[in-house]
Amino acid sequence: MKLGRIAFATILGLFLVVSCGEEKKEKKGFSYERTSETKTESTSESDVADLTITGNDLMKFNKSELKAKAGQKVKITLRHIGKADKMVMGHNVVILKPGTDVAAFAGKAAMSKDNDYIPEGTTDVVAHTKMIGGGETAVVEFTAPEAGEYDFICSFPGHFGMMKGKFIVE
Ligand SMILES: [Cu+2]
The missing domain is CATH 2.60.40.420 (Cupredoxins -  blue copper proteins)
Structure with missing residues (x-):
């Protein structure tokens, strides 16, 4: 479960890095949202x-x-x-x-x-x-x-x- 999430985040990260160069906005709207979602989940230590x-x-x-x-x-x-x-x-x-x-x-x-x-x-x-x-x-x-x-x-x-x-x- 945790591993799955990490792998998912890594793939997302890679995708971001790869797609960052050329098109600035189009593709990223979606992936940005997903990344921030993953982030809030993993830092919810009180x-x-x-x-x-x-x-x-x-x-x-x-x-x-x-x-x-x-x-x-x-x-x-x-x-x-x-x-x-x-x-x-x-x-x-x-x-x-x-x-x-x-x-x-x-x-x-x-x-x-x-x-x-x-x-x-x-x-x-x-x-x-x-x-x-x-x-x-x-x-x-x-x-x-x-x-x-x-x-x-x-x-x-x-x-x-x-x-x-x-x-x-x-
Ligand atoms: Cu100031």
């Missing part, structure tokens, strides 16, 4: 909070809330679904410790271009993804801290006003 959030060229996250349980493994996948370059419309997800002055943090982050817009030596950050541009994906894995509400933002200069939300640990 000890991992598998969270996905997207950012776009309009400076927006698609979610304002992310949830996990204290001590749980957390995997946050950030997908930039826009087309703009990282230098122009870069996005990341930065989770801040409770009590952090978000505006002050964002100000420091904006001046930390050389450090991927994370203030060097900061103690305000629980976890963060790297900064990405259109079409890219970034993943960060960490253990959920103690219960509480944590602000998350994109720390690209000027983005935190629009790109923000709460990481809620229960």
Whole structure:
């Protein structure tokens, strides 16, 4: 049963790789759907909070809330679904410790271009993804801290006003 599924996934994978080159859309609509179905099935372990959030060229996250349980493994996948370059419309997800002055943090982050817009030596950050541009994906894995509400933002200069939300640990 499990083997069958793996084989199926492998064949699908091969098919995708082979068909990827030429026709972009036609064939793939179907196979993409099947692949994502297989994926959700195989990652449904409840000890991992598998969270996905997207950012776009309009400076927006698609979610304002992310949830996990204290001590749980957390995997946050950030997908930039826009087309703009990282230098122009870069996005990341930065989770801040409770009590952090978000505006002050964002100000420091904006001046930390050389450090991927994370203030060097900061103690305000629980976890963060790297900064990405259109079409890219970034993943960060960490253990959920103690219960509480944590602000998350994109720390690209000027983005935190629009790109923000709460990481809620229960
Ligand atoms: Cu951003």
